[in-house]
Amino acid sequence: MGINKDLTTTLSGVKLDNPVIPASGTFGFGYEFTDFYDINILGSISFKGTTKEPRYGNPLPRIADCKSGLINAIGLQNPGVDKVISEELPKLRSCFKKPLIANISGFAIDEYVHCCKLMDKEEQVEIIEVNISCPNVHNGGMTFGTNPEAAAEVTRAVKAVTTKPVYVKLTPNVTNIVEIAKAVEAAGADGIVLINTLLGMRINLKNKKPVIANKMGGFSGPAIFPVALRMVYQVYEAVKIPIIGVGGIESAEDVIEMMLAGASAIEVGAANLKNPYACKEIIDNLPAAMEKYEIDSLKDIIGAAH
Amino acid sequence: MNKRAKFKIIENVNIAKDVFKIVLEGDTKDIKNAGQFINIELESLYLRRPISICDYDDKTVTIIYKVVGKGTEIMANLKNGVELDVLTGLGNGFDLDCDGDRPLVIGGGVGTPPMYRLCKDLIAKGKKPIVILGFGSKDDLFFEEEFKKLGVDVYVSTNDGSVGTKGFVTDVMKDLNDYTYFYACGPMVMLKAICGATDKSGQVSLEERMGCGFGACMGCTIKTKDGYRRVCKEGPVFRKESLIWE
Ligand SMILES: Cc1cc2nc3c(=O)[nH]c(=O)nc-3n(C[C@H](O)[C@H](O)[C@H](O)COP(=O)(O)OP(=O)(O)OC[C@H]3O[C@@H](n4cnc5c(N)ncnc54)[C@H](O)[C@@H]3O)c2cc1C
Ligand SMILES: Cc1cc2nc3c(=O)[nH]c(=O)nc-3n(C[C@H](O)[C@H](O)[C@H](O)COP(=O)(O)O)c2cc1C
Ligand code: FES
Numbered sequence: 001m002g003i004n005k006d007l008t009t010t011l012s013g014v015k016l017d018n019p020v021i022p023a024s025g026t027f028g029f030g031y032e033f034t035d036f037y038d039i040n041i042l043g044s045i046s047f048k049g050t051t052k053e054p055r056y057g058n059p060l061p062r063i064a065d066c067k068s069g070l071i072n073a074i075g076l077q078n079p080g081v082d083k084v085i086s087e088e089l090p091k092l093r094s095c096f097k098k099p100l101i102a103n104i105s106g107f108a109i110d111e112y113v114h115c116c117k118l119m120d121k122e123e124q125v126e127i128i129e130v131n132i133s134c135p136n137v138h139n140g141g142m143t144f145g146t147n148p149e150a151a152a153e154v155t156r157a158v159k160a161v162t163t164k165p166v167y168v169k170l171t172p173n174v175t176n177i178v179e180i181a182k183a184v185e186a187a188g189a190d191g192i193v194l195i196n197t198l199l200g201m202r203i204n205l206k207n208k209k210p211v212i213a214n215k216m217g218g219f220s221g222p223a224i225f226p227v228a229l230r231m232v233y234q235v236y237e238a239v240k241i242p243i244i245g246v247g248g249i250e251s252a253e254d255v256i257e258m259m260l261a262g263a264s265a266i267e268v269g270a271a272n273l274k275n276p277y278a279c280k281e282i283i284d285n286l287p288a289a290m291e292k293y294e295i296d297s298l299k300d301i302i303g304a305a306h
Numbered sequence: 307m308n309k310r311a312k313f314k315i316i317e318n319v320n321i322a323k324d325v326f327k328i329v330l331e332g333d334t335k336d337i338k339n340a341g342q343f344i345n346i347e348l349e350s351l352y353l354r355r356p357i358s359i360c361d362y363d364d365k366t367v368t369i370i371y372k373v374v375g376k377g378t379e380i381m382a383n384l385k386n387g388v389e390l391d392v393l394t395g396l397g398n399g400f401d402l403d404c405d406g407d408r409p410l411v412i413g414g415g416v417g418t419p420p421m422y423r424l425c426k427d428l429i430a431k432g433k434k435p436i437v438i439l440g441f442g443s444k445d446d447l448f449f450e451e452e453f454k455k456l457g458v459d460v461y462v463s464t465n466d467g468s469v470g471t472k473g474f475v476t477d478v479m480k481d482l483n484d485y486t487y488f489y490a491c492g493p494m495v496m497l498k499a500i501c502g503a504t505d506k507s508g509q510v511s512l513e514e515r516m517g518c519g520f521g522a523c524m525g526c527t528i529k530t531k532d533g534y535r536r537v538c539k540e541g542p543v544f545r546k547e548s549l550i551w552e
Contacts, residue, residue, distance in 0.1 A: 063525035273518040
């Protein structure tokens, strides 16, 4: 390599060695990836969406292949917040020494609050990512993320029980993303994560039925990159808090483009599933890509496209 | 340890109706045992396609697949010399420790491939497997000779009776009573029928739609008596006793 570039970035005072973070739900609890590479090269990890109670999630099949992406309808499978803390986080801690992002989800405000209180006590968790955008669960998840008042209410409730930065993860399945972003900022959010998956579906031509048992699911992958980029760009103009850009990122160039739109850090989702080395390759390739586009420090380009 | 590596196609031949055999050359050191699978990236498709390992040695892997959709159709048209991006050594394969020394090895359709290496490994452990292969019809049949060459008893069943016993693998099982254990891979209905047809212990290999194939996405999780298990990571092989049939 030999190119001296500054990859560091900051999220509400949390310093990251680089802006590359595996997105929740596509990286398990991290340790699975130690089979492939030393995960300490990552900026941080956003681990699998955690709920108050254990969840199996939706019936199978809950994955569908698409052009330039996939649909998932996992439905937040996780062992519940108690086991995440007692079993998963110790395993993750043993192989990962960097700041963690805790992704939490719920079906009622008190469930978000419950998870947040417990995550607040976890030293390695430095940011709480509040998922109000999961399209795969009923009466929860996305219903909070499509209404500005409900989004603000969750944000306020969670903020009241933690001193850690709270980042609210928004759904793109809305008419006016700026309105929701402003509502969570006004309710005290320390940052915004954009975007979760787009509601989509596939139909099997042979049996003429939906591929996904739940009929619909969340579409993500390279096909959604322009949508995510556009939303980050719009929201950057409307809020003062930092944004984590996510959606379709698969290369160092995509990272640069997302940061130019206004992201302070980025998350990589679907690409991890197709290529388990995706995050490592992006980090390895960043210095050369920065050299090519005459960038010395990534921090300098945040929002530079405006 | 799973590994991503480039594998070169050195053979891709039609061996039965819509069924092809590919021999891949590449680094196989992460493959540990029979019943594991590989996950293949194909140009123009987003997700990889999982296929069981039929056999392997120091530098080649053999897979057998049936053309059922876009991905397998692309595979059927790949020429020798083409390089594929492959994740190898995925999943937990078969456990060779089994009751007695007469395990029944049952393959149904394109569930047959992993049973070939399993049979070899069982023989190497001093076991005397009995093999049952189930197919729809004569045109679907493959690998009967290859199994026979291993020196084991091979029974065949076809749904239409065009070769072997007319009916299902369970119709052959009825007449066998000296087996001590079983191993099976094939369609769900077959696996369920087998588990119901015998009081012996056994292991079955399952299939589910996969996002990643290495335990990251929770796309393939099934409910078992031991809790939630990922087919790609804790499986694809499960003990009969742990399965819940719905
Ligand atoms: C662990 C494992 C081992 C397998 N071993 C073999 C084998 O040795 N030989 C063989 O012929 N087939 C095997 N299969 C099934 C094989 O993966 C599918 O037939 C193949 O993915 C179909 O892809 P397609 O693009 O042709 O079909 P499409 O129907 O176009 O595929 C669409 C999507 O559905 C998935 N899919 C379709 N059918 C299946 C299926 N039965 N199981 C899982 N995913 C499916 C595909 O991977 C893809 O994501 C195995 C599956 C698993 C999970
Ligand atoms: C299999 C899968 C599971 C996911 N699970 C979660 C989750 O538990 N919580 C969450 O906030 N987002 C979840 N997501 C959304 C991703 O974190 C990400 O926001 C989205 O996939 C867009 O990024 P991508 O295009 O890079 O995949 C999941 C996505 C996928 C593909
Ligand atoms: S396919 Fe992703 S966890 Fe099994």
